[in-house]
Amino acid sequence: MLSISEPTLVLWMHIVAACIWIGGQVTVAAFIPLLRRHPDLARRVGRRYQAVAWPAFAVLMVTGVVNVGNAGLHWSQLLDSPAGRTLVVKLVLVALSGIAASVHSFLQAPRRGRASGGSAVGSAVLGSISLIAALLAALYGVALAGA
Numbered sequence: 286m287l288s289i290s291e292p293t294l295v296l297w298m299h300i301v302a303a304c305i306w307i308g309g310q311v312t313v314a315a316f317i318p319l320l321r322r323h324p325d326l327a328r329r330v331g332r333r334y335q336a337v338a339w340p341a342f343a344v345l346m347v348t349g350v351v352n353v354g355n356a357g358l359h360w361s362q363l364l365d366s367p368a369g370r371t372l373v374v375k376l377v378l379v380a381l382s383g384i385a386a387s388v389h390s391f392l393q394a395p396r397r398g399r400a401s402g403g404s405a406v407g408s409a410v411l412g413s414i415s416l417i418a419a420l421l422a423a424l425y426g427v428a429l430a431g432a
């Protein structure tokens with residue numbers, strides 16, 4: 286039987302966190318429209334989701350940094366190799382996913398709650414940007430793992 290090494294364990298945590306970050310967004314996107322007539326419940330579902338999603342995003346950051354070392358990549362030479370450049374693109378996508386989710390979670394959705402601004406379209410756009418960017422980041426992650 287193969288042994289479970291430290292890099293394997295960290296990569297496993299990275300993948301589980303990615304599943305939570307991406308899978309949670311898909312699940313919320315599927316359910317929130319059903320709760321349109323129950324804004325209070327929709328808000329509570331959103332808050333519960335955030336309580337799970339942001340810790341998963343933090344795990345992605347920490348395990349991602351460890352993965353970089355385990356994959357033999359060096360921060361100071363990222364632009365010198367195809368794998369390093371792939372990581373740079375991936376990090377731009379990770380930043381985009383995190384920023385879009387932050388704007389939605391901490392600025393746009395709370396304004397909707399107070400009925401003084403923000404829109405369902407705004408939520409859908411920000412949620413889509415965050416999800417698509419995370420999916421592409423995962424694709425580049427798989428490319429990196431296979432390199």
Ligand code: HEM
Binds near residue numbers: 300
């Ligand atoms: C939205 C955030 C992220 C998602 C969805 C994500 C997703 C993934 C996935 C699915 C893999 C493939 C694992 C495999 O096929 O075995 C992966 C690998 C990887 N990720 Fe991420 N990741 C994210 C953030 C990060 C961050 C912030 C970093 C660096 C700081 C990072 C660095 C890496 C590296 C270096 C690998 C390759 C590991 C290896 O070669 O074994 N990831 N990622």
